[in-house]
Amino acid sequence: MTGELYDIKSDMDRDGVILSYSGPINQDIIEGLSSVVKEKLKLENISMGTSLKIFAVFIEQIQNILYYSQDSLITEEGRLKSGITIIGRRNDHFFVISGNETNQFQKERLEGKLKKLSKMSRDELKEAYKSARRVESDEFSSGAGLGFLEMARKSSQPIEYEFRDIGEDRFFFSLNIII
Amino acid sequence: MENLNITETKSTPKVELNSITNKHYFIGESYPENTKDFYAPIMIWLKEYLSELPSDIEAEFNFEIIYFNSSSSKALMDIFYLIDDYVADEEKSLSINWLYIEENEAAEEYGEEFAEDMECVPFNLVIKEEDE
Numbered sequence: 001m002t003g004e005l006y007d008i009k010s011d012m013d014r015d016g017v018i019l020s021y022s023g024p025i026n027q028d029i030i031e032g033l034s035s036v037v038k039e040k041l042k043l044e045n046i047s048m049g050t051s052l053k054i055f056a057v058f059i060e061q062i063q064n065i066l067y068y069s070q071d072s073l074i075t076e077e078g079r080l081k082s083g084i085t086i087i088g089r090r091n092d093h094f095f096v097i098s099g100n101e102t103n104q105f106q107k108e109r110l111e112g113k114l115k116k117l118s119k120m121s122r123d124e125l126k127e128a129y130k131s132a133r134r135v136e137s138d139e140f141s142s143g144a145g146l147g148f149l150e151m152a153r154k155s156s157q158p159i160e161y162e163f164r165d166i167g168e169d170r171f172f173f174s175l176n177i178i179i
Numbered sequence: 180m181e182n183l184n185i186t187e188t189k190s191t192p193k194v195e196l197n198s199i200t201n202k203h204y205f206i207g208e209s210y211p212e213n214t215k216d217f218y219a220p221i222m223i224w225l226k227e228y229l230s231e232l233p234s235d236i237e238a239e240f241n242f243e244i245i246y247f248n249s250s251s252s253k254a255l256m257d258i259f260y261l262i263d264d265y266v267a268d269e270e271k272s273l274s275i276n277w278l279y280i281e282e283n284e285a286a287e288e289y290g291e292e293f294a295e296d297m298e299c300v301p302f303n304l305v306i307k308e309e310d311e
Contacts (some may be wrong), residue, residue, distance in 0.1 A: 027212040031189040034210075044235065049284040052246060055287075059210050059248050066212070133256045146249035
């Protein structure tokens with residue numbers, strides 16, 4: 001493992017990874033990573049608008065892990081959810097990637113949402129965002145179901161995603177948003 | 180009624196709701212772990228305050244939220260609708276100021292989108308000096 005670690009790190013550096021975190025996530029971790037992300041983005045010579053877009057997608061993704069990841073341990077404090085999050089830069093674009101385990105039920109729900117989003121224009125995304133904000137949230141969402149619309153609006157390219165079957169009603173959901 | 184003061188944290192804004200000055204402030208960032216838990220007591224306070232506020236007393240709501248996540252966006256919208264309804268239905272003298280620094284074009288855009296959904300309450304976009 002120690003020999004491979006340098007290779008993993010070198011690969012990530014070559015791919016433009018600015019930050020990566022894999023493991024259990026709670027609100028303290030999110031707040032801590034947020035401070036680091038903001039500090040790192042200040043060094044990237046980008047506008048405040050771009051930096052906030054990256055930050056916004058990062059928060060939506062990591063909070064989705066916190067709400068929905070099926071990879072969780074029961075601890076004294078409650079459930080500890082796990083996932084992976086990566087921010088990186090390739091030329092003029094930034095990418096924000098997240099991954100977490102999900103189940104068949106959530107997979108179908110997410111796929112439906114993501115397919116719908118992929119067909120929408122900028123204006124349609126804006127209208128959908130505004131009308132979703134007016135209505136009550138659905139019973140399976142912790143937020144208002146607005147997170148994916150928010151990410152789609154920040155994304156400069158179609159959203160990339162994959163559900164990999166890892167057996168026993170488990171799927172690994174990865175999401176890549178390019179800004 | 181008693182004022183409501185909430186201290187700022189990394190993921191929740193400072194909230195100062197004041198029934199004596201009738202100037203109210205939300206300042207900071209908003210991405211709480213549980214958005215409903217954070218905003219529920221604020222909504223309760225606002226409903227009581229607005230129902231008791233005489234129509235001729237002016238009240239000002241100032242929002243300076245540098246960043247907010249999507250579920251906070253919904254919570255803020257609920258607050259704005261509540262305020263807008265009191266202006267529409269009971270002609271209360273309320274206004275909303277959305278403050279942002281010029282550099283933060285995202286905050287300006289968010290402010291514009293909130294403003295588009297308001298029917299009666301003045302929703303002012305205010306550029307704030309950075310060194311204030």
